[in-house]
Amino acid sequence: MSIDTPVASSLSELDKRSREIFREIVETYLDTGEPVGSRTLSRTGQFTLSPASIRNTMADLAAAGLLTAPHSSAGRMPTHAGLRLFVDGLLQVGELGEDERREIDDRVGGAGRRPGDVLSEASALLSGLAGGAGLVASPKSDAALRHVEFVSLSPTEVLAVLVHEDGSVENRLMTAPAGLPPAALIEAGNYLSARLRGRTLSEALSEINSEIAEKRAQLDSAAASLVESGIADWGGAADRTLIVRGQARLLENLDAAEDLERVRILFEDIERKEDLLALLDEARNGQGVRLFIGSENSLFSLSGSSVIVAPYRDRDQKILGALGVIGPTRLNYARVIPLVDYTARVVGRILDKGR
Structure with a gap:
């Protein structure tokens, strides 16, 4: 079950008293990690208000989705929405010493x-x-590519050789799709070389995926499987x-x-x-x-x-x-x-x- 909580969209919706009390609650909470009560605020000397008046304002801020009361505590602490409003509108970011x-x-x-x-x-x-x-x-790795070649090492392993335009070469070991014929290695290498030449993998990834998914790549099933395996590994987090x-x-x-x-x-x-x-x-x-x-x-x-x-x-x-x-x-x-x-x-x- 989800509950939508009304959240004040900007500080302009809060009057001066509410903004000052809200700021003090958030700053005190960030400093201590503890919920802040109306009596604590009244003792700071910053407000010429009674604890009852401060409690009323805190209740309004809670109704706006900016404060919450954990458990049975009499104090309030900012909600995530309240913290966001504070960071965006009230936080004063200083310079490092x-x-x-x-x-x-x-x-x-x-x-x-x-x-x-x-x-x-x-x-x-x-x-x-x-x-x-x-x-x-x-x-x-965002270097543009010049050439891609696949070399069979064993019935279960393929070496992908990626040659970049800056002259660097990457060798990546891959698991070979079952029953991969030698012709599929050449076909897959030619296809990727044509699509990637002068581009980074991230630039061409979406186009290659779309072509394969929509059967526009003009690859047989074995070569397409090899290409999909390669770009899945190279486009992910495996080598980062x-x-x-x-x-x-x-x-x-x-x-x-x-x-x-x-x-x-x-x-x-x-x-x-x-x-x-x-x-x-x-x-x-x-x-x-x-x-x-x-x-x-x-x-x-x-x-x-x-x-x-x-x-x-x-x-x-x-x-x-x-x-x-x-x-x-x-x-x-x-x-x-x-x-x-x-x-x-x-x-x-x-x-x-x-x-």
């Missing part, structure tokens, strides 16, 4: 020139500084690396059985490599840092987690990959957002120098 910038420069830059070492250090660094788990997706560091940090400050259950679900989500890579790749569609809160992304809808991700780019602003942080919804967004952004810029710069 010079010490933090220097630490990122020194640690990521000191990891050497090997991409794997740089990415691993970036993931560990993000975890330590942000207080969540650090996530880094290795770059996709997902680096996750700091999962133990997600176990910190657990004080209830339901918190432990959410983290258990989150750990299961993190194990789903292809789904997590797809989430990180969504950062490739944006210009900067992207934030997913709770159910805004289906992968983490049950664990109620937040993910902050950003692409890292080369000197020509071409996106190489993405990195980010995953943690509870009460992450310190004002600090973590610029942290992820700056780390992405440092990683992009270092990897670009090593190419």
